[in-house]
Amino acid sequence: VQLQASGGGLVQAGGSLKLSCAGSGRAFRRYRMGWFRQAPGKERELVAAITSGGITNYADSVKGRFTVSRDNAKNTLYLQMNSLTPEDTAIYYCAADLLWDGSRWYVDGSGYWGRGTQVTVSS
Numbered sequence: 001v002q003l004q005a006s007g008g009g010l011v012q013a014g015g016s017l018k019l020s021c022a023g024s025g026r027a028f029r030r031y032r033m034g035w036f037r038q039a040p041g042k043e044r045e046l047v048a049a050i051t052s053g054g055i056t057n058y059a060d061s062v063k064g065r066f067t068v069s070r071d072n073a074k075n076t077l078y079l080q081m082n083s084l085t086p087e088d089t090a091i092y093y094c095a096a097d098l099l100w101d102g103s104r105w106y107v108d109g110s111g112y113w114g115r116g117t118q119v120t121v122s123s
Contacts, residue, residue, distance in 0.1 A: 002112075003024075007117060016081060021035075025075070032052060035048050092118075
């Protein structure tokens with residue numbers, strides 16, 4: 001599956017952005033999907049995950065502020081980000097075929113990554 005993320009940009013603290021990730025292929029609806037982010041000098045981390053049935057999971061740092069959703073009819077994954085802070089500044093990546101090891105979601109070599117989209121939050 002091919003993934004294309006969009007919607008990043010520059011926003012002031014307290015503002016909102018909505019990211020989209022368009023996927024290809026009929027298998028899209030079966031995949032566990034997620035958003036990850038990587039800030040300069042830091043490791044890539046999970047932001048939010050969503051199963052094929054719509055069950056969601058969030059990083060503690062974004063709970064209550066971010067909402068992940070999907071529209072399987074459009075093969076699209078979304079991330080609504082509200083109350084943004086400078087700490088949310090990062091490159092955001094969408095991913096497909098997430099795996100669960102009992103404590104975390106991750107993507108291995110069989111998964112799929114989209115190109116990142118830059119989110120910059122100014123103070």
